[in-house]
Amino acid sequence: MMPLRTTDRRRSRQGDRMRVAFVLGLLLAVEFYLQPSMIEPRRGAPDLLVLALLLLAIRRTPGVAALIGFVIGLVIDVLTPARFGAGILAHVLVGWGAAWGRALFFADNLMVNAALFFVGTWMRDMLMLVFSGTPLRDLPAEALVWAPLQSISTAVVGVIVVLVFRDWLAIRIET
Numbered sequence: 001m002m003p004l005r006t007t008d009r010r011r012s013r014q015g016d017r018m019r020v021a022f023v024l025g026l027l028l029a030v031e032f033y034l035q036p037s038m039i040e041p042r043r044g045a046p047d048l049l050v051l052a053l054l055l056l057a058i059r060r061t062p063g064v065a066a067l068i069g070f071v072i073g074l075v076i077d078v079l080t081p082a083r084f085g086a087g088i089l090a091h092v093l094v095g096w097g098a099a100w101g102r103a104l105f106f107a108d109n110l111m112v113n114a115a116l117f118f119v120g121t122w123m124r125d126m127l128m129l130v131f132s133g134t135p136l137r138d139l140p141a142e143a144l145v146w147a148p149l150q151s152i153s154t155a156v157v158g159v160i161v162v163l164v165f166r167d168w169l170a171i172r173i174e175t
Contacts, residue, residue, distance in 0.1 A: 019168035020059070023161065027052045044149035046157040047121055049076065053091060054120045054158070055169060057098035058113075069095025083132035090127035094120050110159060117158035121151040 031048035053072050057065035073091030077084045098120050105112050125147035129139060162169065 016168075019165075020056075023165050023168055024052050024056070027161070043146050044153060046153040047124075047150060048154075048157070050091075050094070050121050050124050051117060051154055051158050051161065053095050054098050054117055055161070057095045058102045058116070059169075060099055062096045062099040065095040065099035066092045067095075069093070083128075086128050086131035089131055090124050093127060094124045097123070110162065113162050114155045114159050117155040118151045121154040122147050125150060 027048040049072050053065075053069055056068050060068070069091035070088055072095075073088035076087035076091065080087070098116060101116070105116075126143060129142055129147075134142065
């Protein structure tokens with residue numbers, strides 16, 4: 001078997017980027033166009049932006065993941081200007097933490113991916129609540145009911161995305 005030439009490797013990497021971009025574009029299209037018309041109210045619905053952040057974070061270095069989190073947080077904050085800055089900080093911390101945690105855990109395990117999606121979404125929700133100045137009387141219900149519900153739904157969708165697109169996302173799942 002002949003080794004890949006430099007141009008073949010470059011084409012392969014470009015193809016990998018295009019496939020990942022397609023999956024992320026699909027998640028964004030569902031998040032912004034399909035999901036709002038299907039799910040009312042949005043509490044407990046999967047957060048596909050956080051899922052996209054986590055999928056990218058496990059493929060990148062902590063600095064790049066934090067930058068991606070910054071961009072996603074900025075988009076969230078522009079859409080909800082009442083708490084500007086909370087989304088940026090929460091997404092930067094979650095992106096950085098997910099990329100850093102990749103070094104500690106094996107991202108090739110489906111249960112680890114599911115736990116990453118759950119914990120990442122729950123942490124982002126908790127950070128958003130704290131940084132946005134949510135009243136203390138609302139924190140228990142948000143922390144113990146709505147955030148875990150959204151985290152579970154995001155983890156379920158994340159596992160489905162990983163199973164369907166595992167070759168495109170270059171995630172090896174040991175069964």
